[in-house]
């Protein structure tokens with residue numbers, strides 16, 4: 001089967017002309033030639049293969065409180081043979097993605113049935129080491145180039161015994177084969193849809209998986225890119241891998257590129273077998289495909305019930321809900337489970353058992369690679385870094401101008417108090433909202449990479465904490481210097497350090513709070529919840545209503561409001577440490593000339609500064625741990 005626009009060139013590789021991108025964009029080794037080419041790791045046939053068998057798979061979902069359950073998959077069976085490119089097809093809502101999620105091990109809750117790998121019950125830990133799952137939305141690091149994405153993935157997925165040249169060889173080979181080498185310096189965000197899809201595949205190919213699951217790899221691509229991606233999958237499959245994709249209504253030529261199809265209708269299997277056997281199968285079932293009709297279109301129409309529900313019943317019983325292997329190529333040669341167990345003795349499992357860790361490299365390696373990646377991204381991130389710095393400079397100048405010279409003047413103490421609260425608001429809102437708005441997109445990448453065993457959640461969490469710290473310190477320091485000097489706060493290094501420490505702590509608490517919300521909710525809910533939950537914090541900060549005037553039954557609120565400790569800390573830094581009498585140049589009478597009087601009036605004690613620091617430290621630690629636990633829960637809950 002040849003692609004339109006494809007030709008065999010002298011070295012035996014299939015050269016594919018990409019109309020969208022001009023000339024030859026990808027050069028895939030011809031399957032037969034590449035099987036003889038043992039010098040290149042990616043191209044050489046795989047020693048081990050994966051024969052997947054699944055039996056009586058069911059899946060139910062809860063429709064919400066008191067609304068009961070819905071069964072998505074109704075006891076489907078099936079067999080996915082190695083060296084095959086398999087398409088799971090069916091109308092929208094048939095359960096394709098659900099089946100793929102289950103077979104890849106991504107979905108684990110409310111799932112019934114059994115999955116067997118090479119004749120034995122699937123051991124998830126071993127299975128995950130030999131498989132990968134590429135979800136529909138390309139979850140790539142858009143700020144990093146193709147080369148950087150690959151290099152960092154190689155550092156995470158290949159053994160640390162390999163030096164950078166060996167890793168470089170693997171990367172070069174994959175990128176060349178996938179036609180991405182020319183784009184090695186292009187950032188992920190600037191790649192076309194087809195290139196992004198190929199990069200997603202390239203990243204997973206680094207660990208050379210034996211079985212790959214791809215959810216709708218052709219969705220959103222033009223026909224030329226679709227053919228490229230499917231041809232690539234076909235090539236990879238013929239090297240020995242088992243490649244399973246869900247596809248939406250493929251064209252006739254695209255359909256013919258798959259070796260095997262698995263057709264679902266309303267959670268039941270209508271057909272399982274080779275693409276070539278589909279037409280004879282339909283004929284035998286008494287629903288022949290009209291001449292000149294794309295069999296893929298026709299079978300989807302059947303599965304949608306356009307020709308009556310009785311046809312679905314006929315096909316489901318003929319396919320025995322996926323149990324029948326009659327329409328495979330040479331069905332009599334398909335090994336039984338027992339034969340497979342003999343072919344893959346238990347000792348293979350022992351070899352695959354590489355210790356307790358799920359990831360390929362040590363935790364310390366994961367952390368150092370993720371920190372490197374984090375700093376690279378931060379350097380280029382216009383929102384999280386550049387905009388954050390700019391906002392701190394601009395807001396600092398604006399507040400400084402608004403409250404210019406208010407710090408030393410006895411007649412402007414209340415103004416200065418307003419300034420301190422405004423600073424607190426700034427330190428609360430900007431890091432919190434930035435995290436709430438940006439973390440959910442980071443979360444989808446985390447979910448993919450963590451599921452595909454690139455790194456542990458602990459390593460990821462430590463790395464984001466470390467990467468963010470210098471950015472928080474620098475932006476907070478710039479802001480503090482600007483606002484502190486412009487508003488003429490006391491020129492005393494100790495007071496400035498105290499002021500800066502409280503500012504930084506407030507930023508860290510707000511950010512951890514944002515992380516908690518970002519981990520648990522999507523952007524819309526998070527954007528609503530973040531500011532809404534912050535309102536009680538402001539109420540209990542002791543600003544509008546002093547702590548003394550808070551009703552006793554609401555006093556507990558002041559203990560759980562981190563803004564209270566922030567405000568008290570600021571007051572301690574600016575008006576504590578036995579601050580001498582203030583200037584009184586701008587008014588005939590200065591009520592708060594004596595800082596002690598002001599402190600009594602707002603019922604705040606400067607002696608509490610270190611308690612405030614301690615309380616804020618506890619907040620940072622508790623919220624960080626809570627955000628980690630929420631993240632962990634969320635990663636499992638979506639499955």
Ligand SMILES: Nc1ncnc2c1ncn2[C@@H]1O[C@H](COP(=O)(O)OP(=O)(O)OP(=O)(O)O)[C@@H](O)[C@H]1O
Nearest residue numbers: 061062063072090091092093094095096097098099
């Ligand atoms: N968590 C859920 N709650 C309720 N219904 C769900 C849930 N997950 C899936 N479904 C339903 O299960 C059915 C199968 O979903 P699935 O995403 O597997 O279908 P699909 O065949 O992949 O569809 P599409 O091609 O449109 O992506 C759909 O009707 C969907 O609405």
